[in-house]
Amino acid sequence: MTADPTTGISSFDPQRALALAADTFQNEAEALLAIRAGLDASFADVVRLMLSCRGRVVVMGMGKSGHVGRKIAATLASTGTPAMFVHPGEASHGDLGMVTLQDVVMAISNSGESDELNVIVPVLKRLNVPLVAMTGRAGSTLARHADHVLLCAVEREACPLNLAPTTSTTAQMAMGDALAVALLDARGFHEQDFARSHPGGALGRKLLMHVRDLMRSGDDLPRVAPDARFLQMLHEMSAKGLGFTAVVDAEDRVQGIFTDGDLRRLIERGTDLRAFHAGDVMHRQPRCVRDDVLAVEAAAVMEQHRVTSVLVVDAQGRLVGAINSNDLMRAKVI
Structure with a gap:
């Protein structure tokens, strides 16, 4: 792109926009396939842990990982796995009291070095609350202290600057969906169960209204x-x-x-x-x-x-x- 000398704003190149869009899809698709190829027994271990959880799956994450975490918690809750999102920054100022001994905590951080998450890890360990790390770095602080690790490593972000969380958040979202799908299948979750969680939706009306x-x-x-x-x-x-x-x-x-x-x-x-x-x-x-x-x-x-x-x-x-x-x-x- 070249800047317009009168406005200082870069001129728009439609072909470049299309090329970047295509590159984004390609980058993210390849990253998901790579993560799929790397799935191993650790994924099944996490599913087993969440199935046996007598409380809730408590999802935590900062920034974009936090936004992804909210979505994952909502998807889990609507498909038969009780879940909630707790903001790590608020957790260290009292909200950690929401976590009980019956819960499982899943902390999401691409770098695995989020200060807000790592500061509460010792407390979780003292409480003996199982900790699942969803991270892009197997050797990170978060991964080393977790009981289970879901690795979502990507080679680079779709962002041309390799800065904005793009491919990494897509990988986290897909891993969360994979967990939800595996859990709902293991629970024998059916359309009627989904309808009870969505009484105001179209499926809820069709399956619940007599x-x-x-x-x-x-x-x-x-x-x-x-x-x-x-x-x-x-x-x-x-x-x-x-x-x-x-x-x-x-x-x-x-x-x-x-x-x-x-x-x-x-x-x-x-x-x-x-x-x-x-x-x-x-x-x-x-x-x-x-x-x-x-x-x-x-x-x-x-x-x-x-x-x-x-x-x-x-x-x-x-x-x-x-x-x-x-x-x-x-x-x-x-």
């Missing part, structure tokens, strides 16, 4: 008896605003359904509707789902049969509710 949580019920549910007059049935449909009414017997068992679509088809045929009862015009064997199934299953039934509403029944087949596509969309199930 039909009974969303269905219309009680006075909001349109229903008539088979002998209800046609005008009575229309009034029930209009009052409840769902575009249909269920037809049930005296024990609330579903006999059929009558929808706006059924009404349009009768009108198109020129049928005199005043003499009909609900049982005469209802659609028998309507689509129903149980109230204890997942809401996403109700969505699948609607999609499969190209309907926008389904009736909801209990284990005895009695009508307990109704749910339509609008209910599912509001809950962000679909």
Whole structure:
């Protein structure tokens, strides 16, 4: 780049930017493959240690390693391994009290010479708290005092000046992800477990939300008896605003359904509707789902049969509710 003499700001070279981006990806990809090739039994030892931990995995790191540490702690916690981040600078001023004898500490430092981390290592040793070092230097102070070492050494940073933590932090992040994946697999962690940790996310809604949580019920549910007059049935449909009414017997068992679509088809045929009862015009064997199934299953039934509403029944087949596509969309199930 050359500096603009009027502004003192370097002029932008798009081709150089693209070349640097490509070099960055290449540098970081090669570094990760090198670390992968160097994986050994020490990684499995750390996984075993964290699996047996009765407390939390306490992650620590300064600067960019601290930012990576926060992410690693969050990933571990959301995939079944209790974890938290403790800032090393605050740890030496009281926050070390958060660490218990049941915990495992994982300290992250590329150089392994972070003063804030190394000053608390003796305290951890006196407490007999297991210490895992994630570092780029096997002979560093942190590595020498750790019980286990996860080596994340990189030849050089992607930064053209070889100064800004780039490749080294990518290596730390990948090692943290590898730990999380190995741990969740060893714990038998499944989609349902992930959903319980993410109830507000899309997967959480799909795996935790049941039909009974969303269905219309009680006075909001349109229903008539088979002998209800046609005008009575229309009034029930209009009052409840769902575009249909269920037809049930005296024990609330579903006999059929009558929808706006059924009404349009009768009108198109020129049928005199005043003499009909609900049982005469209802659609028998309507689509129903149980109230204890997942809401996403109700969505699948609607999609499969190209309907926008389904009736909801209990284990005895009695009508307990109704749910339509609008209910599912509001809950962000679909």
